[in-house]
Amino acid sequence: MALLQISEPGQTAEPHQRRLAVGIDLGTTNSLVATVRSAEALTLADESGRHLLPSVVRYGVDAIEVGEAAIEHAVNDPSNTIVSVKRLMGRAAEDLISLGKSSPYTFSASDSSVPKIHTRSGDVSAVEVSAEILKTLKARAEATLGDELIGAVITVPAYFDDAQRQATKDAARLAGLNVLRLLNEPTAAAVAYGLASGQEGIIAIYDLGGGTFDISILRLRQGVFEVLATGGDSALGGDDFDHAIAEWILQQAGYEAVPGASLVRLLMREARSAKEQLATTESVDIAIETDDLKWQGALTQSQMRELIEPLINKTIIACRRALRDADVTAEEVLEVVMVGGSTRTQVVREKVGAFFKREPLVSIDPDKVVAVGAALQADVLAGNKPDDEMLLLDVIPLSLAIETMGGLAEKIVYRNTPIPVAKAQEFTTYKDGQTAMAVHVVQGERELVEDCRSLARFELRGFPPHVAGAARIRVTYQVDADGLLTVSAREVTSGVEASVDVKPSYGLTDSEIETMLRDSMDNASDDMHLRMLREQQVEAERVVEALDAALQTDGEQLLSAAERSNIDQARQQLVEVSAGDDSDAIKTAIKQVEGACEDYVARRMNSNIRNAMQGHSVDEYAGKDQE
């Protein structure tokens, strides 16, 4: 069949050929894409030579514009021009109302729990807006590199909660990107710095972007970047500095009415420009001239300092906490790295320097460092550096809890636990004859459920009635390497089960994403079908290839004749089915191969570990084996 001859990048490539992968920094203010070429990670420019893509999307009359083209309309067409969409990611409608009086958008009531912004091209969610930015970066990368990408590492603030991470992954999926990994922004920056310096020890990454703040404490050792603790505020950034300055202008001008959307945008633009100029000068003149407001004045360094100091102090408190969580002192920190455009502000550098008692590092462009680190990780994950020692070990930023009687949040996974992690806890019923139990999954540090973030609710039904306290319901939280949570519940005595991928609370459902994908294609159902078939065929090829390689290495030693013939049979079946065009049948055949190989895979993994460790037991672990 012709389809099988299509050469997928990376799939049929020669072993030494590079698999194209990129790192994407999806920022509040600007976004970037970077890749590794000739052993160097570089950000990619558009055709006009600009590296930063303003994270602005305009739903125009004829087309969707992204970046510079959109930014021009931020003031004159505020309700159709969406800026700082990252602040809306993974948020519920209630959160958005509290986000502020100055929001220029009209939110529409929607069936799904995801809030939608009303634009002239219809209602759009934050996920869809972000997907437009990602599509633009993907197109830029493919145009520059001349081929399709096999995948991307996309960065998120370390302090993003589960819903915000899931929304980011959904946006990537919608943009047609294969997500190799969601990577925490400060960890990405650490990679860029760590690999450049080759230093070992404890480093702190202070990352203040347009709308988010992260602090991460890491230990670097033998190519391993181990995050010890992370903290921050996913709604604090340079935007808030601008906001404080804009408010000050209004106050100075004696403007007491509620400013309209256009005026707010204009003031924010002026405020930002003033803030940027104050990075190098003592005082800056501001002139506002609109129908609404005419004002002229000057803003000095010290006035700005007064306006933004309370915000910076909040970040310093978070630094103190992160150090305490990591159980290290400021003196033990070898370097403090500054990341994010907002660290260009003098006051920020001074305050951070004073707290850590050392001059912060700014040697890599704070706007680009995250994308560069993500590109380095993408290159490793794509398999271009099989012998590389680099490994990133990250943590979960906020505790994961479950609601118990009385609206209390009982923590199951504590913040700063290394991921992936699985944790199970047993609960019981409180009424005689109870046959169902509601599970409410929340995230946060507070004692009461109402003060935490609600992530998902589901019910475990149909277990046999017991007297109160006799049923045993085991709830398991599994967090994967992207920091995403899956929860399952099981009544132990009867084996009744239920599970949920945590997302529907504020995320998009799978069917919503599929509809969007379908809408975005011309020949909807045919294309969709072909795409799914092709995906299954690629997976089948991958399974067969991996299996053959494995069998050749150790099939003889690890399998009995009966097991071997079982596996061969399942393999043969898969090969036959994947030549056809029934994607469901291929899926089933893959499952069958997996089933037949289950023990074999486990045995292989253990034997790999044994082999890899043997080198060590000779020297480092000598004498410990007799235990």
Added chain:
Amino acid sequence: MVADILTCNFFELFDVPVAYELDFDQVQQRYRDLQKIVHPDKFVNASDQDKRLSMQQTSRINEAFNTLRQPVDRAIYLLKLKGVDTVQENSTTMDAAFLMEQIEMREALSEIHSAEDPLAELDRFSAQIKTSMQGLMQNFSECYAQEKLEKAQELIKKMQFMQKAGKEVNELSAKIEDELY
């Protein structure tokens, strides 16, 4: 010899003797070495089955690492290996002197707000708790080695008290810092 990651005990997993005293450098070294083999980042292009196994194994290594590095969790785990379930067992009695000490400490903590330099005072508490904790750890280590499991359980209870006090001191510090800024 490395046993099966998913079934062997945490000490075997990190290739250290089953004892309370721990060569933590070795545990960390082993943690990095194991992660370099099983971490999901090493299986990005593998089959879904391999990915799942990698996630399970990494989760277990993380659980083991967390248990071994925390003094109280490590002690509870050691007793569990001996078939003693500390979490369920509420029958152990505390000696009166220890309880008195605890009550006095709580009282002092509740008045800390009015101290002249509350943060310095809290640092002093922290140091005191650390010292007490080290003493308890030392005692536990000896009891465990001599198979005095009942006494070991009592020591765990005391450690839990101390740990809780330490947590409260941290929370208080955080609260006072918030007020200062």
